[in-house]
Amino acid sequence: MTASTSSTDLPKSGLGGQISRLNQFARSAAGRPALLGGLGAVLITAGGLGAGSTRVHDPLLESLYLSWLRFGHGLVVSSTLLWTGVTLMLIAWLWLGRHVITGRATEYGMIATTGFWLVPLLLSVPVFSRDTYSYLAQGALLRDGFDPYLVGPVENPNPLLDDVSPIWTTTTAPYGPAFILVAKFVTMLVNDNVVAGTMLLRLCMLPGLALLIWAAPRVARHIGANPAAALWICVLNPLVIIHLMGGVHNEMLMVGLMMAGIALTLSRHPVWGVASIAVAVAVKATAGLALPFMVWVWMRQLREQRSLSPTAAFAIATAASLAIFAAVFAVLSWVAGVGLGWLTALAGSVKIINWLTVPTAVANLTNAIGGMFLPVNFYAVLEVTRIIGIAIIVVTLPVVWWRFRHDDRGALTGIAVAMLVVVLFVPAALPWYYTWPLAVLSALAQSRPAIALIAGFSTWIMVIFRPDGAHGMYSWTHVLIATGCAVAAWWWLYRTESTPAEPIPQSGGSAGESGR
Numbered sequence: 001m002t003a004s005t006s007s008t009d010l011p012k013s014g015l016g017g018q019i020s021r022l023n024q025f026a027r028s029a030a031g032r033p034a035l036l037g038g039l040g041a042v043l044i045t046a047g048g049l050g051a052g053s054t055r056v057h058d059p060l061l062e063s064l065y066l067s068w069l070r071f072g073h074g075l076v077v078s079s080t081l082l083w084t085g086v087t088l089m090l091i092a093w094l095w096l097g098r099h100v101i102t103g104r105a106t107e108y109g110m111i112a113t114t115g116f117w118l119v120p121l122l123l124s125v126p127v128f129s130r131d132t133y134s135y136l137a138q139g140a141l142l143r144d145g146f147d148p149y150l151v152g153p154v155e156n157p158n159p160l161l162d163d164v165s166p167i168w169t170t171t172t173a174p175y176g177p178a179f180i181l182v183a184k185f186v187t188m189l190v191n192d193n194v195v196a197g198t199m200l201l202r203l204c205m206l207p208g209l210a211l212l213i214w215a216a217p218r219v220a221r222h223i224g225a226n227p228a229a230a231l232w233i234c235v236l237n238p239l240v241i242i243h244l245m246g247g248v249h250n251e252m253l254m255v256g257l258m259m260a261g262i263a264l265t266l267s268r269h270p271v272w273g274v275a276s277i278a279v280a281v282a283v284k285a286t287a288g289l290a291l292p293f294m295v296w297v298w299m300r301q302l303r304e305q306r307s308l309s310p311t312a313a314f315a316i317a318t319a320a321s322l323a324i325f326a327a328v329f330a331v332l333s334w335v336a337g338v339g340l341g342w343l344t345a346l347a348g349s350v351k352i353i354n355w356l357t358v359p360t361a362v363a364n365l366t367n368a369i370g371g372m373f374l375p376v377n378f379y380a381v382l383e384v385t386r387i388i389g390i391a392i393i394v395v396t397l398p399v400v401w402w403r404f405r406h407d408d409r410g411a412l413t414g415i416a417v418a419m420l421v422v423v424l425f426v427p428a429a430l431p432w433y434y435t436w437p438l439a440v441l442s443a444l445a446q447s448r449p450a451i452a453l454i455a456g457f458s459t460w461i462m463v464i465f466r467p468d469g470a471h472g473m474y475s476w477t478h479v480l481i482a483t484g485c486a487v488a489a490w491w492w493l494y495r496t497e498s499t500p501a502e503p504i505p506q507s508g509g510s511a512g513e514s515g516r
Contacts, residue, residue: 021108022112022115025108025109025112026112026116030099030104030106030109031109031112031113032095033092033093033095033096033099033113034092034109034112034113034116034117035116036088036091036092036095037088037089037092037093037113037116037117038116038117038119038120039085039088040084040085040086040087040088040089040090040091040092040117041085041089041116041117041118041119041120041121041241042085042120043081043082043084043085043088044081044082044085044086044089044120044121044124044127044242044246045085045120045121045123045124046078046081046082046085047077047078047079047080047081047082047083047084047085047467048078048082048124048125048126048127048246048467049061049066049069049070049078049125050066050069050070050074050075050077050078050079051069051070051075051078051079051081051082051467051468052082052124052125052126052127052128052467052468053125053126053127053128053129053130053132053247053467053468053469054070054125054468055133055162055163055194056162056163057162058070060195079467082127082467083467086238086242086462086463089117089238089241089242090238090459090462090485090489092117093232093236093237093238093455094455094459094489094492094493096110096113096232096236097232097451097455097493097496098492098493098496100226100228100229100232100446100451101448101451101493101496101497101498102496102497102498103498105226105228105229105232106228107217107227107228107231109228110228110231110232110235110236111213111231113236114209114213114231114235114236114241117236117241118209118241118245121241121242121245121246122199122202122203122245123199124246125198126198126246126247126248127242127246127247127467128242128243128246128247128431128465128466128467128468128469129243129247129248129249129430129432129469130163130164130165130468130469131247131248131249132197132198132201132202132247132248133160133163133164133165133194134153134164134165134168135175135179135183135201135248135250136160136183136186136187136194136197136198136201137153137156137158137160137161137164137169138153138173138175138180138183139180139182139183139184139185139186139187140153140156140158140160140183140184140187140192141153141155141156141173142180142181142183142184142336142337142338143184143187143188144156144158147338147341148172148173148180148338149172149173149338149339149340149341150172150341151172152168152169152170152171152172153168153169154169154170158192159192159194160187160192160194160197163194165469167351171351172341174285175250175283175284176281176282176283176284176285176329176332177282177329177332177333177335177336177338178253178279178282178283178332178336179250179253179282179283179284180336180338181332181335181336182201182204182250182253183201184336185204186200186201186204198248201248202245202248204253205244205245205248205249205250205252205253207253207256208252208253208254208255208256208257209235209240209244209245209252209256210256211256211257211259211260212234212235212240212252212255212256212259212260212439213231213235214260214263215256215259215260215262215263216230216231216234216235216259216439216442216443217230217231218263218266218267219259219262219263219266219412219440219442219443220442220443220446222263222266222267222408222443223408223409223412223443223444225443225444225446226446229442229446229451230442230443230446231442232451233438233441233442233445233446233451233454234255234259234435234438234439234441234442237435237438237454237458238458238459238462239431239432239434239435239438239458239461239462240252240435240438242462243431243432243435243462244432244435247432249432250283250284251284251432251433251435251436253280253283253284254280254283254284254286254287254436255280255287255435255436255439256280257276257277257279257280257283257287258276258277258280258287258290258439259439259440260273260276261273261274261275261276261277261278261280261287261290261294262277262290262294262412262415262440264276265294265297265298266297266408268301270294270297270298270301270317270320270321271320271324273294274291274294274298274320274321274324274325275324275328277290277291277294277325278291278324278325278328278329279328279332281325281329282328282329282332282333285343286419286422286436289397289415289418289419289422290415290440291321291325292401293401293404293405293411293412293414293415293418294321294411295314295317295318295321296317296404296405296406296410296411297408297411298317298320298321299313299314299316299317300313300407300408302316302317351428352427352428352429352430353382353428354428354429354430354471354473355473356428356429356430356431356433356461356473357389357423357424357425357426357427357428357429358385358389358424358425359382359385359386359388359389359425359427360382360385360386360427360428362385363378363381363382363385363386364378366381366385367381386427389425389426389427390425390426390427392421392425393421393422393425393426396418396421397418397421397422400414400417400418400421401414401418404417409444412440412443412444413444415440416437416440416441416444419436419437419440420437422436423436423437431461431462431464431465434457434458434461438454438458441454448493448494448496448498449494451493452489452490452491452493452494453490455489455490455492455493456486456487456489456490457486458489459482459485459486459488459489459490460482460483460485460486463481463482463485463486464478464479464482
């Protein structure tokens with residue numbers, strides 16, 4: 001695969017030139033997937049008014065005489081519009097995937113397409129998740145003088161609480177001080193206005209998307225991969241555009257900051273890189289999986305620059321990384337006025353039960369199959385499988401860290417493997433969790449079979465969840481539909497003829513290392 005050059009890639013200066021370039025792109029054959037996906041986004045936004053993760057009581061819809069979209073035939077209309085939009089966006093994304101495989105995709109085309117798909121969703125109600133309501137309620141806790149790491153939203157009765165899922169009303173915030181500050185800032189500006197809060201919170205996710213668009217191509221080029229393919233995998237992926245942006249998830253900030261930190265470290269700016277990863281951890285703890293692997297990268301850079309011994313370089317890189325991390329985290333915690341109580345709330349995910357992790361899937365299968373012959377205590381089995389899953393994570397992560405230490409490509413591979421292990425074996429996972437490893441895999445998994453697998457898996461995850469945030473994993477009909485869509489997506493890309501890849505200039509000192 002290679003990023004081809006077209007007239008839409010010719011440099012044009014000034015705002016007028018950029019608008020002209022964008023208009024030219026939209027009118028070209030390369031812009032057709034962008035327009036198709038944009039239409040899909042418009043339909044998702046329209047259908048979301050009734051079928052999305054809407055408020056329990058919505059005065060805005062009532063004032064617009066649109067409440068009928070949430071019930072009876074109106075809900076059928078809304079659901080049809082929304083799922084038609086999802087279908088169009090998936091088709092457009094797979095269409096672009098064929099362009100990636102055949103070498104016709106360009107980096108500019110991917111970025112421009114992101115804009116066409118994103119803009120309509122900026123006006124959407126939350127779709128496929130109700131988490132944004134929890135974010136707002138947790139921000140209001142800090143705003144009103146409560147510690148969100150000690151009490152749940154239920155302790156601060158206000159209009160925001162009405163839309164928080166009951167399972168999370170008593171749960172303390174599992175997010176770091178940086179994100180709690182963002183949520184507090186939003187609720188300070190909009191008070192208890194849910195609609196304005198949702199819109200502003202989504203805008204606060206845009207820097208994460210911008211950082212991901214900036215970082216993913218740079219990481220790809222660093223190891224000689226296709227930047228356009230990287231953008232297709234981790235930016236235009238429906239799990240990012242629809243779930244992270246449409247659903248308003250703080251993973252968008254976390255992933256963007258983490259990838260920016262990785263890109264900065266690989267480009268020999270380790271201090272800024274580690275600081276960026278530290279801020280990402282202060283949004284959500286998962287980003288911390290990247291930091292130990294960046295120590296290896298920094299160590300190699302120190303050895304090259306200062307001719308240090310491996311031990312000395314490792315000691316300096318480790319000590320500096322820990323110092324930077326601690327300083328950034330301390331400042332953010334001080335500004336937010338909170339401690340480390342959020343770490344204890346990470347266990348709150350045990351309340352989620354679905355088939356997206358190995359421990360829960362094994363417990364469900366044991367209950368379904370074993371229950372036909374013997375009485376099975378599902379929750380007892382689930383507790384055992386989850387303990388085993390945590391043990392697998394604890395044992396595997398140090399091994400992965402040590403195994404992938406030799407070069408920059410190895411460090412990226414190690415991060416991706418570590419995140420996959422965590423997502424697969426934690427007590428519970430949600431669709432957007434898979435955007436963590438996908439961001440790193442975007443530079444590594446660019447072969448035709450890998451792209452086809454990513455397409456199939458992303459399609460399955462996208463279809464198996466419902467627009468109101470529930471999932472259909474206990475409905476055989478829904479599972480079969482999602483599986484059929486996934487197989488079709490995989491097959492459509494797998495049978496696409498690929499073109500030989502041309503070498504892509506590599507940065508820094510990774511050119512000789514990436515082939516090890």
